[in-house]
Amino acid sequence: MEKNNHSSKIEEMQDVIISAIAQTMVIYGVSVSVGRIYGVLYFSDVPMTIDEIKDEVAMSKASVSNGLRELLEIEMVSKVWKKGERKDHFIAEKDFIRNLLTFLVKNLRQERTLLYKAIEQAKPVFDRISNDTSIDEKFREQAKQNLKYIAETEDYMDWTMRFSNAMETGDIFTFISKEKEEE
Template identity: 65%
Template sequence: MTHDQARLQESQDVIVSAIAQSMVIYGVSPSVGRIYGVLYFSDEPMTLDEIKDQVAMSKASVSNGIRELIETEMVTKVWKKGERKDHFIAEKDFLRNFINFFVKMLRLERNLIMKAVDQTEPTIQEIANETNDEKAEKVAKRDLELIQEAKDYLDWIMRLANSMESGDIFEHIPKTKT
């Protein structure tokens, strides 16, 4: 390796570390971030073994990390003619990665909260309308107002997610400064 190649590798390592650290902000482990970073700088699709050697992790850990990255569409499995092993490539568009990840998280949040609302709202509504307990009625009515505010929020985040996915958000916030 020439001096310049070593300097380039060192620079890539710094960026890979920064990518790994930034992914922690979104709840992704640094090791998964390093896997993504290695694939990001790779010109060719890589096998699990090749990735394992680059990130100094076990093959099982790399496999789990790859699975997580595939779920968020940050990495894609590709077929390479004449080879039996799976190969993987990184989605290099950070904005696309952010949108895919963020939309997935917004939908997950909505589903979790709506499941709880669907399960409890009928009971709260019944108490608000039919109880003889004045204190319980007051609390139930307040809870129904809070649930409505939560539903309004969930509606908003779904519209946000949909506008991100469709690209409509870029009419309001362009991808680049004009």
């Protein structure tokens, strides 16, 4: 009886944490249901199949499969091979710091790409307008101001690239340790 009580308490508290993980993942643009899939894998000591995950999260096989695809893409889950089995198995990346850094780096690089493409398109136009003496001074000044804004954006993009590189290489930890500081 005592073993059953401890087992159900452990399971209950794992469910509490899985729910919290699922809710916090919404902050990062991941749905609650995908967060639950991650939470179940987080507490699993062994790789799980889609069917095993489906049973744990009470979702359709298609929803679990889509959720796993999303988690694989953001590198929070890995597919592993199990000898003698044909089904795919999945494990969670349990290092929350690594998960956060991977997420941040990916998003900062995506932001940089979008901004770079826009700047690549707009900068030559602003350059041409700012240097064209046949255009009204008001518009030339506006184009010059926009070029200053672009320069500031390029400085930001350079900083985010260096920041991303520091997170990716682990150099960030020379400034902010992973370890809890002694009091």
